[in-house]
Amino acid sequence: MWKLRDIIVAVVLSAVCGAIYMGWDWLYGVAATGLNPVLQAAFNGLWWLAAGLVPYIIRRPGAALLSEIASALFEFVFGSPYSLSAVLSGVLQGLGAEVGFAMFRWRRYHLGVMMLAGALAGLGYSVQAYFQYGANSYAPGVLAGFVIVTMLSGAVLGGALPKWIGDALHRTGSLQNFEIARQVRRQP
Amino acid sequence: MSVQATAPTSVCAAPRGTVEDQPPDVVVSLRGVQLRYPGTDDPVLSDVHFDLHEGESVLFLGPSGSGKSTLALLIAGLVPGAVEAEVAGRVWRHPRLSEPGGIGMVFQDPETQLCMLEVGDEVAFGLENLRVPRDEMPERVRAALRERGLPLDLSQSHQHFSGGMKQRLAMACTRVMRPLVMICDEPTANLDPLASRQVFIELARMRQQGQTLLVIEHRFNPLLPFMDRVVLLGHDGRIHRSGPTRQVVAEEWEWMKQVGIVPPWKSLPDMDGRAAATPTDVVRGRPADGDWMPSLTARSNDRQRRHGQSCDGQPQAQAPAAVSVSGGRLAYAGRVVWDGVNFTIPSGSFTAIVGPNGAGKSSLLQAMMGMVRLDAGELNLLGRPLPAWSRRELVEAAAYCFQNPEFQFIFERVADELANRAVGEDVPAAVKALLDEFGLAGTEMKSPFSLSQGQKRRLSVATMLRQPHRLYLLDEPTFGQDAATQAALLRRLGELNQQGATIVITTHDMELVRAWATQVVVLAEGSVLFCGPPEDLFQRPDIMTRAHLVDDLRPLTEFSLQEQDMEVPASDKTSTHDAGAQRACTRHLVVDDHADKLVRDTAGRPAQEPNARAGRRKPLAARINPAVQLLTCVVSVCMAMAVRSIPQGLGLFAFVLALMMGLAWLSPIQVVKRMSPFLAFYIVYVWTQTAYARVAPGTPTFQILWYHLSWPGFLSGLVLALRMLSAVGLGVYVLSSVDVTETMAAFCQNLRVPPKFAYGLLAGIRYLPLFQDEWTRLRKARQLRGRDAKVGFLRPAVYALPLLSQAVRMAERAALAMEARGFQGDVAATAGGRTYYRQVSLTWRDGAYAVGLNLAIVALLWLLRP
Incomplete structure (x- = not known):
């Protein structure tokens, strides 16, 4: 059951993530120019940070999908070069991550689950990359490498990193009223 | 929903068999109540007996941590519920209090209790929660604004209102719901003296309008004549005493000093406000006989002896001045904050910089530390021009303390923070000594962010005192602190001052200035209005008024309740006043935050678009239902994926350009x-x-380094770029044709999205400009400790933790404030559970538009197929 505080925290964190995505868009544009697509794919995972961070803190069904869409909307509004396509990315990445959490019935949020969700979000994004961003024209080996590296990047930047941020935030004591703290309290 | 009633008695929200015990006018009755938050050992409240009667006004006083706010939340029905807690004892609340709008709450942070973007939506939010029919809303909204002396345009954005205006707006938002009980939890904690006074006046007025009031307030003196009863809470969460205001305050004054409700330098206020005040007193700061701080006479003599110098640029002392500024000028984005600033801070003085919010006090303090560069003029620090100082020398000679202590924390544990390095398990003896001295023993392994407000402030000061400095600069050190922490802090600063260090603080607390400062600098109207001993300042009512300096000691009087009218003419007088003059008058209050506003404006937030409902003919795209518009364009972006050739790409891009100019009426220049x-x-x-x-295979390629460039590849790159540009164009088209509030309303009304998601999103959007401010402040703090990220793009990683924990706390407060305005249960969960101030229509035209637009794209792509 979503509480209002869960929603507002999800929105605020999504906004922060949206700003990070926006920065990442431009950084990617500069740093990844001319790289091999397989290397470029290593950047991808950070674009679904919210799909890991928000569910890890509020732990509600749908958190990954909704927060990823919200953060993509913010990214769009802040002036992302991907514009409305970013919103589409949000939907696909969010769906991927949501499947990962759903497989454990939204009850488990340990490192394995987080990394799985991050990797699946990468799979979701690969679909868009194939149809919209020209991955369909890559050579087969490059395409396979692109998908695998995207999923690995998702597992690390979109799974392990948000867990690490969430844990650090939990240690500051500001998450006492959220599911993450409640679950830690329940299992001493 | 998470009431875990621990025996012996259970919590009941409705009367249960005991109704006959209640006198008819009791609205809340607590008997032997104990309250504990989960994950803590000690109860916050113990053995609380309390009755609230209809029509009375009660003041809660207690040191920080005594459970005042918790008690208020319990009475409001927000604890347990919105916040989890275990409650024992008997809690009886009038059934009307549990209905939406039964309780009105005003909280201390002006930023987090507003949840919409425009004034009209904001006030109407409560009415929507009460399911008031749409037709009645505008009149009730206007009446509520009028009642608080706020003749505002309903479509005005409240983002740039000053803190005081926001608090008065928040009061209008609660009063419009006609609550049975109104609870104000430190409504002036974040305000400057003038704004505080306006809030106090509104509180007194509501009392006179018969509103049942429950007030928690640190600076309570002005309110005393208007409070029927005082409840004193002790450190243990028990009620120490409860009774008639005058008697309890007079008899318990010493106790209040002991437990830290009032700082020790304050004397018993004169509660006979009604008799004493004359019109001139209200305008001036101080009654003619200055005998209300007798205890200070000795100190001020001492002060005169030690620093009897003027500060017109010629220090009389032999030692070089600690700080001297001549011709100082500071501007943000071309607008001048202050100019022609000349003053000298004598070495060994205790100097207070005062002035209204937004006068640039913090900037002035930061300029002394080189964090803000002067646009013109000279600044000498300890006898040497500022540019001649290296950063290391500067950090050794002077220490700076930020208003928000969190910005100073860069380690994850208190012990590391104090040692300024990771110390592991062995806490050095010096650190231990500091911990003891600042009452922080036992916290060394905790996260600095998890400490209480008072502990955080003491920790930030303790880190500053780790090494001795010659000059201490503190930005609002007593801000938001309880009396005990204030006293401890000032005592320590006083000692440092005695040992010869120079102390410079910014503050709003004129009593503090009176008791501690040896010199005061008044910064207002873009320059220094006064510089000299505080005694002289208090003899200059003209300057006091111009700089918004109001004496908090002075109780309100019947007469002062009319002050507000003089500042903002009420709406019903509009017809007789010159409309332009009135706007100017309102503007004066609205824009008194101008430095804050400057930061926000320059931070890149676009100025509010002129409101779309202003009656002008709207472009076609803006007349489409905004939710339909957004979804249609997302579908169009998906369609754009089908672009496979350059003609298709060019065709689609041309189509999108036509949409932008033809339907959204963007000029070609705007498009470019x-x-x-x-x-x-x-x-x-x-x-x-x-x-x-x-x-x-066999396609010719062109070799550069290790790349194999190909012509077909170049062409497919162009196709991709055109595809993306079409998506960008559609994005610009959507953004230029929808209003965010209206989009949210459409999602609820037409697409049946649960309001808590839509309104939650809207509330979150409000915080975006605040983040920009926090970011700027955080950066300065890190630079000061020499711990800023070396590379710009690493900053997000370094700043993440303090920024996120601040964000989470703001979000929590916002959620609480929204729930307190009746946004709970069905009203928040189902789209049909509420009424809507913004009516958004959905007709066959919107459907035809959605289908037509996308069919046109399909046709276009088919016609141009390769």
Whole structure:
């Protein structure tokens, strides 16, 4: 059951993530120019940070999908070069991550689950990359490498990193009223 | 929903068999109540007996941590519920209090209790929760604003209102719901003296209008004549005493000093406000006989002896001045904050910088530390021009303390923070000594962020005192602190001052200035209005008024309740007043935050678009239901994926340009302006495809370094870039044709999205400009400790923790404030559970538009197929 505080925290964190995505868009544009697509794919995972961070803190069904869409909307509004396509990315990445959490019935949020969700979000994004961003024209080996590296990047930047941020935030004591703290309290 | 009643008695929200015990006018009755938050050992409240009667006004006083706010939340029905807690004892609340709008709450942070973007939506939010029919809303909204002396345009954005205006707006928002009980939890904690006074006046007025009031307030003196009863809470969460205001305050004054409700330098206020005040007293700061701080006479003599100098630039002492500024000028984005600033801070003085919010006090303090560069003029620090100081020397000679202590924390544990390095398990003896001295023993392994407000402030000061300095600069050190922490802090600063260090603080607390400062600098109206001993300042009512300096000691009187009218003419007088003059008058209050506003404006938030409902003919695109508009365009972006050739790409892009100019009425110049940043970006796409596209064997390639560039690859890159530019164009088209509030309303009304998601999103959007401010402050704090990220793009990683924990706390407060305005249960969960101030229509035209637009794209792509 979503509480209002869960929603507002999800929105605020999504906004922060949206700003990070926006920065990442431009950084990617500069740093990844001319790289091999397989290397470029290593950047991808950070674009679904919210799909890991928000569910890890509020732990509600749908958190990954909704927060990823919200953060993509913010990214769009802040002036992302991907514009409305970013919103589409949000939907696909969010769906991927949501499947990962759903497989454990939204009850488990340990490192394995987080990394799985991050990797699946990468799979979701690969679909868009194939149809919209020209991955369909890559050579087969490059395409396979692109998908695998995207999923690995998702597992690390979109799974392990948000867990690490969430844990650090939990240690500051500001998450006492959220599911993450409640679950830690329940299992001493 | 998470009431875990621990025996012996259970919590009941409705009367249960005991109704006959209640006198008819009791609205809340607590008997032997104990309250504990989960994950803590000690109860916050113990053995609380309390009755609230209809029509009375009660003041809660207690040191921080005594459970005042918790008690208020319990009475409001927000604990347990919105916040989890275990409650024992008997809690009886009038059934009307549990209905939406039964309780009105005003909280201390002006930023987090507003949840919409415009004034009209904001006030109407409560009415929507009460399911008031749409037709009645505008009149009730206007009446509520009028009642608080706020003749505002309903479509005005309240983002740039001053703190005081926001608090008065928040009061209008609660009063419009006609609550049975109104609870104000430190409504002035974040305000300057003038704004505080306006809030106090409104509180007193509501009392006179018969509103049942429950007030928690640190600076309570002005309110005393208007409070029927005082409840004193002790450290243990028990009620120490409860009774008639005058008697309890007079008899318990010493106790209040002991437990830290009032700082020790304050004397018993004169509660006979009604008799004493004359019109001139209200305008001036101080009654003619200055005998209300007798205890200070000795100190001020001492002060005169030690620092009897003027500060017109010629220090009389032999030692060089600690700080001297001549011709100082500071501007943000071309607008002058202050100019022609000349003053001297004598070495060894205790100097207070005072002035209204937004006068640039913090900037002035930061300029002394080189964090803000002067645009003109000279600044000498300890006898040497500032540019001649190296950063290391500067950090050794002077220490700076930020208003928000969190910005100073860069380690994850208190012990590391104090040692300024990771110390592991062995806490050095010096650190232990500091911990003891500041009452922080036992916290060394905790996260600095998890401490209480008072502990955080003491920790930030303790880190500053780790090494001795010659000059201490503190930005609002007593801000938001309870009396005990204030006293401890000032005592320590006083000692440092005695040992010869120079102390410079900014503050709003004129009593503090009176008791501690040896010199005061008044910064207002873009310059220094006064510089000299505080005694002289208090003899200059003209300056006091111009700089918004109001004496908090002075109780309100019947007469002062009319002050507000003089500042903002009420709406019903509009017809007789010159409308322009009135606007100017309102503006004066609205824009008194101008430095804050400058930061926000320059931080890149676009100025509010003129409101779309202003009656002008709207472009066609803005007349489409905004939710339909957004979804239609997302579908169109998906369709754009089908673009496979350059003609298709060009065709679609031309179509999108036609939409932008034909339906959204953007001029070609606007289109070029908004699209150009993206053009460069898509060169990347062309390059990637040229270099990496799969090509048929035998296609000629052009070799550069290790790249194999191909013509077909270049063409497919162009197709991609055109596809993306169409998506960008559609994005610009959507953004220029929808209003965010209206979009949210459409999602609820037409697409049946649960309001808590839509309104939650809207509330979150409000915080975006605040983040910009926090970011700027955080950066300065890190630079000061020499701990800023070396590379710009690493900053997000370094700043993440303090920024996120601040964000989470703001979000929590916002959620609580919204729930307190009746946004709970069905009203928040189902779209049909509430009424709507903004009516958004959905007709067959919107459907025809959605289908037509996308069919047109399909047809276009088919016609131009390769």
